[in-house]
Amino acid sequence: MxxxxxxxxxxxxxxxxxxxxxxPVDTAFKAINTQFEHWQHQVEPWPLWLESVDHFRSQLARFMGGEASQWCPQTNLSSALTKLLFSIPRPSGCKNRLLLSEDDFPSMVFVAKQAESLGYQLTFIPKGLDLSLFANWEAWIKEDIALVFISHVQSNTGRQLPVNALCQRFKENGTYTIVDVAQSAGILPIDVMGWQADAVIGSCVKWLGGGPGAGYLWLNPQTTSDWLPKDVGWFSHDNPFEFDPHHFQYRDDALRFWGGTPSVWPYTVAAAAIAHWQQVxxxxxxxxxxxxxxxxxxxxxxxxxxxxxxxxxxxxxxxxxxxxxxxxxxxxxxxxxxxxxxxxxxxxxxxxxxxxxxxxxxxxxxxxxxxxxxxxxxxx
The missing domain is CATH 3.90.1150.10 (Aspartate Aminotransferase, domain 1)
Known part of the structure; x- marks a missing residue:
């Protein structure tokens, strides 16, 4: 009381x-039990494991738009943002600023600070400014902004930002856009193709009830060929099972951001959760x-x-x-x-x-x- x-x-x-x-949703328990039973009784578990990850990507596409090939599993948002920042063409000339808000989640700011080593200068929109109002962005959309980080929902303010309008406006400005949907996926409608951001990152641990470890990124197919991740592994290779140490070729889709040997269980749980919410x-x-x-x-x-x-x-x-x-x-x-x-x-x-x-x-x-x-x- x-x-x-x-x-x-x-x-x-x-x-x-x-x-x-x-x-967690009830179907997640069944999905993970199926994986364990298969692993225990089958000679080779990899086919089902990779099928489970493909299922995760397909569910993301059904739920938030785009195609499965445009989605890539990630461990968490910080890792996803790090990979993106170090893959984007380096800033040139006076167009060298990275714009973000002091109301963004601190982990994202920690990652963004690492971009200073790439030549970016960070510009912070002051804490407390109501960024759910598009008009409050106008003063910050300047010619020298090379990249903007947009939180679809700010975790501490409960504000929903006008992502669609912002992506369109920053695109007109020649600015790369990365959108964080960690606080919105599962509770707000999302259409990545409608937004046309350059990249979208998120997590399944919150509204989706998919547990930790099932992060993801969506990469706009118009920018895929220009974004070359430095953090790679054999699953970033166009043919992971080629096993030629002297030949590496980026995958031609978002999986170029996958990296080394992937985890499976988080994506199995998360795929079951997303499928459940898709039905609702x-x-x-x-x-x-x-x-x-x-x-x-x-x-x-x-x-x-x-x-x-x-x-x-x-x-x-x-x-x-x-x-x-x-x-x-x-x-x-x-x-x-x-x-x-x-x-x-x-x-x-x-x-x-x-x-x-x-x-x-x-x-x-x-x-x-x-x-x-x-x-x-x-x-x-």
């Missing part, structure tokens, strides 16, 4: 950490998410709600800051077994398809009753 306030409704075990780690439909998932967000928003003072309200600008995550009673709200949610976390801008709560309307309605009623009894203490 909210500290010092007796309430009649007490929600319990409500998982709202989908922005961090999504829950991301439009239905998003509509359900917006309905649950509205229930939460209507249960608390307007000033508590930090993330955008407009569906075109909000992500799947509610960012809430309760002002003077913030610590009381944190303690109360924890006591009620609500799974959430806290970052710089406030609490993060992310309702998913797996959360029922009744479950969130109970939580909303519980919060609403607490706010009413706290009275003026709940306001700034």
């Amino acid at each position: 909210l500290v010092g306030v007796p309430l009649m409704v007490t929600p319990s075990s409500i998982y709202l950490l989908n922005h961090s780690v999504g829950k 439909g991301v439009e239905r998932i998003r509509a359900h998410n917006l309905e649950l967000l509205a229930l939460l928003r209507n249960a608390m003072p307007e000033q508590w709600w930090v993330s955008p309200v407009d569906a075109a600008r909000c992500s799947g995550t509610a960012i809430i800051h309760a002002g003077a009673v913030m610590d009381a709200l944190v303690e109360a949610l924890a006591q009620a077994n609500v799974a959430f976390d806290r970052r710089e801008y406030g609490l993060r709560l992310s309702p998913h398809w797996t959360n029922s309307k009744q479950q969130i309605a109970d939580l909303a009623q519980w919060i609403e009753q607490g706010v009413a009894k706290l009275g003026e203490q709940s306001k700034f």
Whole structure:
């Protein structure tokens, strides 16, 4: 309960950490068991292993667009971004700046700093600027921007950035675009071919519930031939089973970014998860998410709600800051077994398809009753 306030409704075990780690789907267990059984009883497991990775790539294409050949498995986003940065043609002349935001996930910023060794100069859009509004980008779209990193959803602000418009505008500017969909894949509709970014990177550990280790990158076929990764291995080779140490030729698709001997289990789990959400439909998932967000928003003072309200600008995550009673709200949610976390801008709560309307309605009623009894203490 909210500290010092007796309430009649007490929600319990409500998982709202989908922005961090999504829950696994039932079919993932069956998929991984099949892999282990095959490995144990068959002489040669590689054919099924590679088939599993191909299945992962196909599911990504079905879910977010493009063709399977344009998708490449990656260990995580940091590795994917590193490979991309060191593959892009070096900046030349005065067009040498890499643009990103101080509200981007820190791991991405750590990687971006390594690009300084390639001749890039980093330019940061200041923290706190509302980049869900396209107008706030205009001052930063300059001729010297060679590359821009765009977070489709900012993890700490709950803001959805106008990726389609940004990709078009930066393309007109002659700027490479890399889009991070880690916080949006599985909760927002994504069409990589519609965006026409140069590259898209993401992870399955969050809304997709695909577990850790199943990262990915999408490479625009128009830029594939020009982007030559330095971090390669035998699976980056056009013929991995040629076994000629004196001959290497990049694959002609996104798998040139694959590298050495691949892992298999993460992609097996993730492929099962993506297939599950494909059957549900991301439009239905998003509509359900917006309905649950509205229930939460209507249960608390307007000033508590930090993330955008407009569906075109909000992500799947509610960012809430309760002002003077913030610590009381944190303690109360924890006591009620609500799974959430806290970052710089406030609490993060992310309702998913797996959360029922009744479950969130109970939580909303519980919060609403607490706010009413706290009275003026709940306001700034």
